Amino acid sequence: MAKTEGDTVIKKYANRRLYNTGTSTYVTLEDLAKMVKKGEEFTVQDAKTGEDITHSVLTQIIFEQESKTGNTLLPISFLRQLISYYGDQMQMVVPTFLEHSMQAFTDQQAQMREQMTRALGESPLTKNLQAPMQLMEEQVRRNTEMFRQAMQMFSPFGSEAAGSASKKSESKDLEELKEQLRNLQSRLDKL
Numbered sequence: 755m756a757k758t759e760g761d762t763v764i765k766k767y768a769n770r771r772l773y774n775t776g777t778s779t780y781v782t783l784e785d786l787a788k789m790v791k792k793g794e795e796f797t798v799q800d801a802k803t804g805e806d807i808t809h810s811v812l813t814q815i816i817f818e819q820e821s822k823t824g825n826t827l828l829p830i831s832f833l834r835q836l837i838s839y840y841g842d843q844m845q846m847v848v849p850t851f852l853e854h855s856m857q858a859f860t861d862q863q864a865q866m867r868e869q870m871t872r873a874l875g876e877s878p879l880t881k882n883l884q885a886p887m888q889l890m891e892e893q894v895r896r897n898t899e900m901f902r903q904a905m906q907m908f909s910p911f912g913s914e915a916a917g918s919a920s921k922k923s924e925s926k927d928l929e930e931l932k933e934q935l936r937n938l939q940s941r942l943d944k945l
Contacts, residue, residue: 762774765800767802784818
């Protein structure tokens with residue numbers, strides 16, 4: 755798809771067809787998913803009212819991706835937690851937190867690729883490298899803990915007991931992280 759200056763406008767018609775005004779072609783949700791993966795910016799508008807419906811269309815793409823492959827990115831426990839925040843006081847905090855968490859995850863993934871490339875040199879392994887599973891899981895644990903701590907700041911109850919449990923958890927997490935780094939260094943040394 756040709757990229758135009760600025761955001762591309764996608765018009766959604768009553769018959770559910772999507773029209774890319776930048777390329778003057780009809781597109782599918784799969785085409786929009788490819789645009790997102792390429793980093794192309796677009797907005798989706800209802801063709802009749804001009805209303806911005808980008809959010810609902812992106813949500814629809816996620817739903818289709820989740821059901822199509824059977825490989826889900828959104829675990830059931832996460833979906834339950836997310837649903838529980840609708841109508842809650844924390845509802846306005848969650849989007850910003852999730853956005854920052856995803857940006858931090860993306861940045862750390864890029865740093866990991868760069869470090870592995872420096873350590874191993876340019877190879878097919880490093881070109882298609884995904885961050886090792888253990889380190890990604892550790893990052894998820896850290897983000898979850900940060901989210902839990904942020905939620906505790908807004909909870910008037912149990913903050914003292916949670917504080918001591920949090921320190922124990924941080925100490926344990928730090929030791930686990932050190933062990934994982936030692937294991938990773940050992941693997942790199944063997945290579």
